Amino acid sequence: MDEVEVVVAHSERATLRVGDVFLKVDADQSRIDVEVEAMALVPVPTPKVLWRKPPVLAISAVPGTALGRLGEPSTASPAAWAAAGAAIRTLHDAPLPPWPGRGPGELAAELDAECERLLASDVLPSDLVMRNRQVAEAALRPWTPVFTHGDLQITHVFVDGDEVTGIIDWSEAGPGDALFDLAILTLGHEERLDDVIAGYGADVDRDVIRAWWSLRSLLAVRWLAEHGFDPSAPGCEVDVLRARM
Known part of the structure; x- marks a missing residue:
């Protein structure tokens, strides 16, 4: 008999x-709406929707296995990472979805508010917050929107050998910056960026x-700390921030 596994x-x-x-239970039905519609639109492999009964x-x-996990070395081949880059390019070349995305102004306001909370709560050292806020400024420029996954974590891309077999978790999909998807995929795996860019097939601003x-x-x-995750684990978000110092 199959057991019930809590994925997250x-x-x-x-x-x-x-x-x-997989059974996804979400208190926000708009996220499920986006996920279902995005999977129906995108020209890359996705899970099949079996049924839906809110929530x-x-x-x-x-099929296949995740490209890797944050905080752990990826055992996937350079060709598999390049295939992920090629799949992302296929997504970004698709027509835009019919719902709006967030622009740089909205993200800048969100980032400023979050940095204020981080400084007020001493979650991170102030110099770490301020240095990374300066680095982050380069992302807050005008961009030409493309169809983005919006949360393209390494665990959301599945491969079998050197082939991408599926991309999951589309609830954050929408118009956005192409480089955001490339960045989220390689977060904590900076050494794989060259492989992803080679597969993506375009010049990018590193x-x-x-x-x-x-x-x-x-x-x-x-958010991670408040929801039971450890962003300070080796190779995770705090280490990513420290690497910019």
């Missing part, structure tokens, strides 16, 4: 696995990618 669980959402079926979405497992590493980590640290 916190106060906003939970994902359970039973055999080859639960049932999807199939995708300073902007570094800026997104800082911005994403600053926004995530406090």
Whole structure:
């Protein structure tokens, strides 16, 4: 008999696995709406939607294994990372989704507010916060929107050998900056950036990618700590911030 595996669980959402079926429970139905619609639109492999009964979405497992995990060395080949870059390029070349995304002004306001909270609560040293806030500024420039995944963590890309077999968790998808997706995929795995860019097949501004590493980590640290995760574990968000010092 298949057992119930808790993949992730916190106060906003939970994902359970039973055999080859994933059950996603989300208090915010708009995220599930985006996920279902995005998977129907994108030209890359995604899970199959089996059924939906709010607040639960049932999807199939995708074959293969995750490209890696944050804080752990990736055993995937350079060719697999390049294939992930190629899949991202295919996504970014797709027509934009019909819902709006966030612009640099909105993100700048969110970042400033979060940095104020980090400084007030002493979650991180002030010099670490201020240095990374300076680095993050390079990401807050005008960009031409593309269809982005929006949360392209390394655990969300599955490969079998050197082939991408599926990309999961589309609830943050929408128009956005192409370099944000590339940055989130390589967060904590900077040594893989060259492979991803080779597969992506376009020149990218590495300073902007570094800026997104800082911005994403600053926004995530406090939330992760408050929801039972450890952003200070080796190779995770706090180490990403320290690397910019």
